[in-house]
Amino acid sequence: MELERLRSVFRNSLEIPNEFPVDDLEYRGNAQWDSLAHMSLVAAIEDEFGVMLDTDEVIDLSSFNRAQQILEKHGVVLAI
Amino acid sequence: MLTDVFTLPQPDKEKQLRDELNALVSHHRRSCPPYARILEALDLRGEAATVAELPWLPVRLFKTRKLVSVPEDQVIRVLTSSGTTGEVSRIHLDRAAAATQSRMLARTLATVLGPRRLPMLVVEGRGVVGDRRSYSARGAGALGMVNFGRDHHWLLDADDRPDVEALRAFLDRHGRTPFLIFGFTFMVWTYLYEVAREHGLDLSQGILVHSGGWKKLADRAVDNAEFRRRFGVDTGLTRIHNFYGMVEQIGTVFLEGPEGGSLYCPDFADVIIRDPVTWQEAPVGTPGIIEVLSTLPTSYPGQVLLTEDLGVVHGIDDGHWPGKRFGVLGRLPRAEARGCSDTYPGGTP
Numbered sequence: 001m002e003l004e005r006l007r008s009v010f011r012n013s014l015e016i017p018n019e020f021p022v023d024d025l026e027y028r029g030n031a032q033w034d035s036l037a038h039m040s041l042v043a044a045i046e047d048e049f050g051v052m053l054d055t056d057e058v059i060d061l062s063s064f065n066r067a068q069q070i071l072e073k074h075g076v077v078l079a080i
Numbered sequence: 081m082l083t084d085v086f087t088l089p090q091p092d093k094e095k096q097l098r099d100e101l102n103a104l105v106s107h108h109r110r111s112c113p114p115y116a117r118i119l120e121a122l123d124l125r126g127e128a129a130t131v132a133e134l135p136w137l138p139v140r141l142f143k144t145r146k147l148v149s150v151p152e153d154q155v156i157r158v159l160t161s162s163g164t165t166g167e168v169s170r171i172h173l174d175r176a177a178a179a180t181q182s183r184m185l186a187r188t189l190a191t192v193l194g195p196r197r198l199p200m201l202v203v204e205g206r207g208v209v210g211d212r213r214s215y216s217a218r219g220a221g222a223l224g225m226v227n228f229g230r231d232h233h234w235l236l237d238a239d240d241r242p243d244v245e246a247l248r249a250f251l252d253r254h255g256r257t258p259f260l261i262f263g264f265t266f267m268v269w270t271y272l273y274e275v276a277r278e279h280g281l282d283l284s285q286g287i288l289v290h291s292g293g294w295k296k297l298a299d300r301a302v303d304n305a306e307f308r309r310r311f312g313v314d315t316g317l318t319r320i321h322n323f324y325g326m327v328e329q330i331g332t333v334f335l336e337g338p339e340g341g342s343l344y345c346p347d348f349a350d351v352i353i354r355d356p357v358t359w360q361e362a363p364v365g366t367p368g369i370i371e372v373l374s375t376l377p378t379s380y381p382g383q384v385l386l387t388e389d390l391g392v393v394h395g396i397d398d399g400h401w402p403g404k405r406f407g408v409l410g411r412l413p414r415a416e417a418r419g420c421s422d423t424y425p426g427g428t429p
Contacts (some may be wrong), residue, residue, distance in 0.1 A: 035223045
C-alpha cells in the first residue's frame with residue numbers, strides 16, 4: 001500500500017503515465033527526471049510522507065530504490 | 081563553523097593533490113586519445129614533482145575540442161557554457177563524475193549552510209528554468225543550487241520585476257530563522273539590495289551565496305567590500321559568501337570565507353596564479369592568470385586548467401580556513417586572452 005503511495009508520488013511529479021513502471025527509475029535515466037523535476041519530486045515526497053530531507057539525502061535520492069531506503073531511514077514503513 | 085572540506089594546510093594539500101592529480105593525468109592519458117596527443121606534443125611524459133609542474137590545458141580548449149575519457153554510452157550529461165563569442169564549452173559527465181560533483185559541491189556549501197536545507201530565496205524569475213530544453217547559464221546556475229534549499233521562492237515576477245509583496249510574505253514566514261539566498265552578484269545587487277533597502281526589509285537571518293563577477297557593478301562603484309558593507313548596514317545581511325567556479329570544473333567552488341574578501345580552496349582543489357610572461361608561479365600579492373586544479377574531473381581531462389581570469393593570492397595558511405586565499409580581479413582583456421592561448425603549445429589546433 002505504502003509503496004504504491006511512493007509510486008504515485010513519482011508518477012505525478014515526473015508526469016509518468018499509470019501503466020508505466022516506476023520501480024526501476026533512475027535520476028537522469030529518462031527525459032522527465034531532470035534537476036527541475038527532482039526539486040518537485042523531493043517536495044512531493046516530503047509532503048506525502050511528512051518528512052524533511054537533508055541536502056545529502058536530496059542529492060543521494062538518485063533512484064526509486066534509493067527513495068525507498070531514505071524514507072525507511074526516516075521511519076516510514078513502505079512494506080506492502 | 082564545522083567543515084570537512086576546508087581542512088588541509090597548504091604543504092599537506094600540495095602533496096596530496098600532486099599524487100591524486102598525477103594519477104588523474106595518467107588516467108586521462110590512457111582514456112582520452114586527444115589529451116594523450118597534447119601531452120605527447122608537449123613532450124610531457126613523466127610525473128610532475130610538484131603541483132605547479134602538472135600539465136595544464138587552456139580552458140578554451142573545451143570549446144574547440146571534444147575531450148572525454150569515458151565511452152560515449154557512459155555519458156549521462158553534457159554541460160555547456162556559452163562564452164562571450166558564442167563558442168560553447170562541452171563537458172561530458174558519466175554517472176560517477178556527475179554524482180561526485182554534486183556531493184562535493186554540497187559538502188563545500190554545507191560548511192556555511194549546514195546540513196539542513198534552508199528555506200530558499202532565488203534572485204531570479206521562475207521563468208529562468210522554464211524551458212527545459214535549453215537553460216541559460218543563469219538558469220543552469222540556479223538549478224544547480226535548488227537542492228540546497230526548500231520552499232523555494234523566486235523573487236522576480238513574470239515581467240522580471242521583483243515582487244515586493246511576495247518577498248514580504250516569504251520573510252514573514254521564514255525571515256526569523258536562517259534562510260538561504262542565491263543569485264548572481266549583479267542580480268542580487270540590482271533586485272534584492274535595492275528593494276530591501278527601499279522597503280526597509282530585514283535580511284539579517286539570510287545567508288547569501290552569490291557568484292558572477294563585479295564587472296556589471298563597476299559603474300556603480302560597488303566592489304566586494306562595498307557590497308558587504310551596504311548589505312550589512314541597510315538590510316542586516318552579514319553572512320555573505322561569494323564564490324568562483326566554472327562549468328569546466330563543475331562541482332568545484334572556491335568559497336569566500338566568513339570574514340569576507342578572500343576565496344578559499346576546498347581540500348580537493350587549489351589555484352596557482354601564474355605570471356603571464358614567464359608562466360612561473362607568481363608570489364603572494366602579485367596578480368597573474370588563474371590556474372585551477374581539482375580532482376573532480378574524472379570523465380574528462382579538466383583537472384588542471386588555465387583560466388582566462390586574473391587573480392591574486394592574498395595569503396597562505398593565514399586565514400579563516402587553511403590553504404591559499406585569493407581574489408579574482410576580472411577577465412583577461414580579450415587580446416591578451418587570445419595571445420596567451422596562442423603562446424601555449426597545446427592551445428591551438
